[in-house]
Amino acid sequence: MIVVMKRNASAEDIDHIVKNIEELGLKAVTIQGTERIVVAAVGEERVAGINSLESSPGVDEVLPILAPYKLASLELKPEPSTVHAGSLTVGNGQIGVIAGPCSVESEDQLMETAHAVKKSGASALRGGAFKPRTSPYSFQGLKEEGLKLLAEAREQTGLAIVTEVVSPDDVELVAEYADVMQIGARNMQNYRLLEAVGRCPRPALLKRGPSATVDEWLLAAEYILDGGNENVMLCERGIRTYEAHTRFTLPLASVPYVKAKTHLPIVIDPSHGTGHTYMVPALARAAIAAGADGLIVEVHRNPDKALSDGYQSMTHEQFEEMMGKCRRIAGAVDRSLGSEG
Ligand code: PEP
Ligand code: MN
Numbered sequence: 226m227i228v229v230m231k232r233n234a235s236a237e238d239i240d241h242i243v244k245n246i247e248e249l250g251l252k253a254v255t256i257q258g259t260e261r262i263v264v265a266a267v268g269e270e271r272v273a274g275i276n277s278l279e280s281s282p283g284v285d286e287v288l289p290i291l292a293p294y295k296l297a298s299l300e301l302k303p304e305p306s307t308v309h310a311g312s313l314t315v316g317n318g319q320i321g322v323i324a325g326p327c328s329v330e331s332e333d334q335l336m337e338t339a340h341a342v343k344k345s346g347a348s349a350l351r352g353g354a355f356k357p358r359t360s361p362y363s364f365q366g367l368k369e370e371g372l373k374l375l376a377e378a379r380e381q382t383g384l385a386i387v388t389e390v391v392s393p394d395d396v397e398l399v400a401e402y403a404d405v406m407q408i409g410a411r412n413m414q415n416y417r418l419l420e421a422v423g424r425c426p427r428p429a430l431l432k433r434g435p436s437a438t439v440d441e442w443l444l445a446a447e448y449i450l451d452g453g454n455e456n457v458m459l460c461e462r463g464i465r466t467y468e469a470h471t472r473f474t475l476p477l478a479s480v481p482y483v484k485a486k487t488h489l490p491i492v493i494d495p496s497h498g499t500g501h502t503y504m505v506p507a508l509a510r511a512a513i514a515a516g517a518d519g520l521i522v523e524v525h526r527n528p529d530k531a532l533s534d535g536y537q538s539m540t541h542e543q544f545e546e547m548m549g550k551c552r553r554i555a556g557a558v559d560r561s562l563g564s565e566g
Contacts, residue, residue, distance in 0.1 A: 226275050227301055228264040229285045238283025239264065245281065249274055252451075256302050261285075267295050267451070292486060294443040296450035297457075302488045308456045310404040310428045311385030312564065313349040315458050316490040320555050321519035322563040323387045323405075323430075323492070324544060325351040327534035328364060329371035337526045339378040341541035345548045346563035349385040349405070350378055351521055356533060357391050357411045364532040372402035379404070387430060387521070393421035400427050410434050410462055410497070413445050423452015430492065430521070432460045435473055439482060446489060459483055459491045460521060463498035472500020472537065475508055480515040492519035496537045502528065505539060506547040513554045513562070520551070 228242050239255060242264045246253040251268040266275060270289060279287045292298040307316030315321035324342040329335050329352040339350050354371025356364060367374070375386045385404035390396055391412060399406060406422050406429045408415075413434035422429050429449050433442045442459065449457050461480070463473025475498030483491045495508035509520050525531045525538040539547065548563065555562040 226266045226270065227288045227290055228266065228278055229288065230262045230264065231283050231285045232261050234262065234283030238281070241281060242278060242284065245278055246275075251275075254296065254301075258302070259304060263301065265290070265295060265301050292443075293440060294447040294487070297443050297446045297487045297489055299486055299488055304488060305484070306455070306488045306490060308428050308458050308490055310349070310387075310456070311379070312383055313385040313387075313405065315492060315519040318560050320513060320517065320551075320560050320562045321348045321492070322346065322548070322551075323349040323351045323519065323521040324524045325387075326353075326525045326531065327496075327523050327538065328353045328356055328532050329367050329374050329388075330532050332374055332377070334526060335374050335378050336381060338524055338541065339382045339384060341526070342524055342544060343382040343384055343564075345541070345545040346552070347384065347544075347548075348563045349387050350375070350382065351387045351407075351523070352378075353389050353407075353533070355389055355391045355395060355399070357389070357409050358533070369398065372399065376402045390418070390422065393417045396421040396425050400425050403427060405430050405458075407460075408432060413437055413442060416448060419445055419448035420452050423449040423454045425454060427454075428456035428458065429454060430458045430460050432462045432494070433464065433479070435463065435465045437464075439479060439486075443483075443487060446487075457489055458519065459487075459489050460494055461491060461498070462494035462521075471498070471504065473498055475499060477508075477511055477515045477517075480512065480517050484516060490518035492521050493517045494521045496521070496523040496534070496539075500537050502537055502539055502543065505537065506543070506550060509547055509551055510554045513551055513560070514558060516558070522547075 356366035389407040493512035
């Protein structure tokens, strides 16, 4: 339920509502909107007594939150959220561009790409140190050594670091080095991991599971928000369909849908979403035109030598060219792209 306060509600009125909500066994979340304050009562909706809060001082009305997710919903927070993490801003007219290799492979590989994407206007560096691979025989990542290299790349370029965490046990370690905790598609419904990232002070990038509905994805985001982490970005990276001409099917309709239902910013991953380098720039441009708040793309100095996902990675030159074109699309929809903002 949402308790909408009157414009002239006092601090005591708000405290009174928060206390009453907590006494009903629900969690009270106070949200300061541009117009007025609402207090959300999060938890079981059908608690007896919640409706009588409408007669408390300073209360305008008590409304149900119809969406299954609560903290993520636009009903609770009508203004879009913006996520900041060091050099990266996602939302509020700024399209954050997260670029870099699929995996951190070596010091010189990472530094070369970090400097190249920075020069082309990327706002953050991506790179997996812990890799969730489909096959146990594939390269599993450099782990903590990879995290140290990412921190060194941030030192050298000033770019924020986006890297994946695959296990709740690693959350603390990854958070020591990363600016953004990426939760991969394969882990979207790893609820213990979502809870651990919910307790973590770093923003989260939550990828959509390849077989998850949008509602399941938003409920996964709700776990992180419910843990107290307000800085959640959604990432559409494509879903499994019967189609075989792309690695996954990238539904750009997720952008307007998510924006109609939630305040969370949405980032598009056209690299995993297509699985083919030549398709990435077209889908990146389309994502910006559709209203996405960010892009995450794979870039490698030598894609045919990459230890993972080389077939969908751009060269430094291809990334530079893509950025030029994306910047023009961003300008056409009154947004700024990457570090130009
Ligand atoms: C990745 O970003 O390299 C990755 C493993 O992505 P996803 O979780 O979307 O498959
Ligand atoms: Mn990858």
